[in-house]
Amino acid sequence: xxxxxxxxxxxxxxxxxxxxxxxxxxxxxxxxxxxxxxxxxxxxxxxxxxxxxxxxxxxxxxxxxxxxxxxxxxxxxxxxxxxxxxxxxxxxxxxxxxxxxxxxxxxxxxxxxxxxxxxxxxxxxxxxxxxxxxxxxxxxxxxxxxxxxxxxxxxxxxxxxxxxxxxxxxxxxxxxxxxxxxxxxxxxxxxxxxxxxxxxxxxxxxxxxxxxxxxxxxxxxxxxxxxxxxxxxxxxxxxxxxxxxxxxxxxxxxxxxxxxxxxxxxxxxxxxxxxxxxxxxxxxxxxxxxxxxxxxxxxxxxxxxxxxxxxxxxxxxxxxxxxxxxxxxxxxxxxxxxxxxxxxxxxxxxxxxxxxxxxxxxxxxxxxxxxxxxxxxxxxxxxxx
Amino acid sequence: xxxxxxxxxxxxxxxxxxxxxxxxxxxxxxxxxxxxxxxxxxxxxxxxxxxxxxxxxxxxxxxxxxxxxxxxxxxxxxxxxxxxxxxxxxxxxxxxxxxxxxxxxxxxxxxxxxxxxxxxxxxxxxxxxxxxxxxxxxxxxxxxxxxxxxxxxxxxxxxxxxxxxxxxxxxxxxxxxxxxxxxxxxxxxxxxxxxxxxxxxxxxxxxxxxxxxxxxxxxxxxxxx
Numbered sequence: 001x002x003x004x005x006x007x008x009x010x011x012x013x014x015x016x017x018x019x020x021x022x023x024x025x026x027x028x029x030x031x032x033x034x035x036x037x038x039x040x041x042x043x044x045x046x047x048x049x050x051x052x053x054x055x056x057x058x059x060x061x062x063x064x065x066x067x068x069x070x071x072x073x074x075x076x077x078x079x080x081x082x083x084x085x086x087x088x089x090x091x092x093x094x095x096x097x098x099x100x101x102x103x104x105x106x107x108x109x110x111x112x113x114x115x116x117x118x119x120x121x122x123x124x125x126x127x128x129x130x131x132x133x134x135x136x137x138x139x140x141x142x143x144x145x146x147x148x149x150x151x152x153x154x155x156x157x158x159x160x161x162x163x164x165x166x167x168x169x170x171x172x173x174x175x176x177x178x179x180x181x182x183x184x185x186x187x188x189x190x191x192x193x194x195x196x197x198x199x200x201x202x203x204x205x206x207x208x209x210x211x212x213x214x215x216x217x218x219x220x221x222x223x224x225x226x227x228x229x230x231x232x233x234x235x236x237x238x239x240x241x242x243x244x245x246x247x248x249x250x251x252x253x254x255x256x257x258x259x260x261x262x263x264x265x266x267x268x269x270x271x272x273x274x275x276x277x278x279x280x281x282x283x284x285x286x287x288x289x290x291x292x293x294x295x296x297x298x299x300x301x302x303x304x305x306x307x308x309x310x311x312x313x314x315x316x317x318x319x320x321x322x323x324x325x326x327x328x329x330x331x332x333x334x335x336x337x338x339x340x341x342x343x344x345x346x347x348x349x350x351x352x353x354x355x356x357x358x359x360x361x362x363x364x365x366x367x368x369x370x371x372x373x374x375x376x377x378x379x380x381x382x383x384x385x
Numbered sequence: 386x387x388x389x390x391x392x393x394x395x396x397x398x399x400x401x402x403x404x405x406x407x408x409x410x411x412x413x414x415x416x417x418x419x420x421x422x423x424x425x426x427x428x429x430x431x432x433x434x435x436x437x438x439x440x441x442x443x444x445x446x447x448x449x450x451x452x453x454x455x456x457x458x459x460x461x462x463x464x465x466x467x468x469x470x471x472x473x474x475x476x477x478x479x480x481x482x483x484x485x486x487x488x489x490x491x492x493x494x495x496x497x498x499x500x501x502x503x504x505x506x507x508x509x510x511x512x513x514x515x516x517x518x519x520x521x522x523x524x525x526x527x528x529x530x531x532x533x534x535x536x537x538x539x540x541x542x543x544x545x546x547x548x549x550x551x552x553x554x555x556x557x558x559x560x561x562x563x564x565x566x567x568x569x570x571x572x573x574x575x576x577x578x579x580x581x582x583x584x585x586x587x588x589x590x591x592x593x594x595x596x597x598x599x600x601x602x603x604x605x606x607x608x609x610x
């Protein structure tokens with residue numbers, strides 16, 4: 001908890017990073033200075049995207065516990081935090097779904113694409129479209145990998161100032177620019193007249209409180225609320241600017257990457273965690289969703305990346321955009337629950353993201369092709385099974 | 386924790402529905418009567434699959450008891466097999482209800498043209514009542530089923546399956562809602578009474594509970610668990 005118990009300590013860069021156990025955000029910096037050359041049919045938004053928000057359950061190793069006790073504790077923390085994830089994920093989904101249903105801006109087709117998915121999907125043949133989406137995915141994933149490794153390297157060589165600056169810049173953009181856009185679109189949808197000074201005051205307050213909560217101290221629930229809102233905002237931007245097929249392939253690829261990054265000994269996330277443990281610092285404060293570790297007798301913040309929320313939200317919102325049965329979201333819950341079950345069976349730390357994503361994807365596509373006609377028929381005749 | 390079980394157990398209901406749909410999607414659209422026949426076959430198969438999965442769930446839960454005990458951070462088994470049966474039934478019911486009614490609910494936000502082509506005007510109302518009955522029935526079936534499996538009373542298991550089939554077949558009579566809803570509610574009431582007795586209730590318990598004389602339920606005597 002971020003109680004003010006550190007007032008007497010020196011607030012330097014290192015202690016700032018160490019003390020603030022507050023969640024920071026995946027960076028999303030649209031470079032609005034990038035002007036497209038005249039006459040090009042499609043515009044590009046340059047977005048620097050940081051994606052270390054991978055999810056795993058890794059508690060710090062306490063001293064003097066027998067291996068079986070340790071195992072048990074690992075299991076408990078993992079389970080506890082999967083359960084605690086339900087609430088933020090649900091809230092995130094609710095926000096995104098509500099927005100998509102009401103504000104049409106986020107579902108309007110646009111020719112603008114992120115600079116990291118340069119291949120368009122407006123092609124005539126299916127094969128070409130598939131190829132383009134795979135290429136987009138490769139580019140996106142390699143960007144993610146590079147950024148992750150860059151971050152790990154920075155952390156390893158103690159470039160805390162740089163990391164801090166990066167985080168501040170990215171959260172600044174997200175909190176101010178994207179929420180301004182969002183607010184504008186909401187006003188347009190509901191046809192509310194609003195003057196600039198009022199909007200300025202609203203956005204300033206929202207952003208300033210967000211910055212303080214995230215990078216300094218604040219009530220835990222406010223931090224969590226900001227994280228949820230920011231994940232929702234990011235998901236909405238992705239929905240708008242990421243072409244459909246690319247989004248699905250990227251989802252699949254990210255879950256694979258998560259597996260690799262967490263489980264393999266050379267994986268960047270694993271290295272990050274181990275370095276933090278060696279230095280006996282709280283695991284990297286960026287992107288930690290601090291759950292209420294009421295029973296945490298040792299400091300074991302579990303990495304629950306906000307992109308986990310993001311991915312769940314994208315899956316559920318995509319399928320809602322197409323007005324399907326909400327099995328995509330329940331697919332995600334099923335995935336979460338299955339992680340819990342697997343934790344019980346295998347009794348070790350597991351990356352929760354891939355399983356949930358896989359289930360979400362499987363359920364989404366199978367619903368689309370299989371369940372829908374059956375359900376429609378049943379509902380038409382009012383048969384109950 | 387109960388919430389966790391609840392969601393966790395709702396998984397099971399997805400599986401039979403999905404396997405069912407796999408089977409049905411193979412058949413192509415031919416005549417309407419044939420289509421309806423196939424649908425009926427699909428419904429029957431789906432019911433049987435659900436009950437099979439309920440049994441599989443029972444087996445799985447018995448096996449996973451130990452692991453889940455560890456997860457729940459407590460010394461003794463925090464949740465008895467009866468509570469497990471209840472939550473499992475609730476999960477099944479919830480999913481079944483969701484699948485049945487969520488599309489209808491989504492449509493209900495649309496234009497008010499129910500019955501405009503001569504169909505029954507009570508579509509939404511009857512759907513709502515039916516869904517409620519189904520959810521409660523799943524709960525009762527869960528309780529009775531698990532209890533019967535515990536005590537090895539296979540006739541009771543068969544009775545649950547048959548009553549499920551019966552309820553589903555009753556819905557084939559929609560839109561004659563009287564013919565389908567009334568028997569369903571009768572079955573619901575009977576199953577409720579059966580579940581009550583198999584969960585250990587009795588008239589004496591009920592009286593004690595209702596007149597607030599039951600020591601177990603009074604908060605003042607609440608034992609820390």
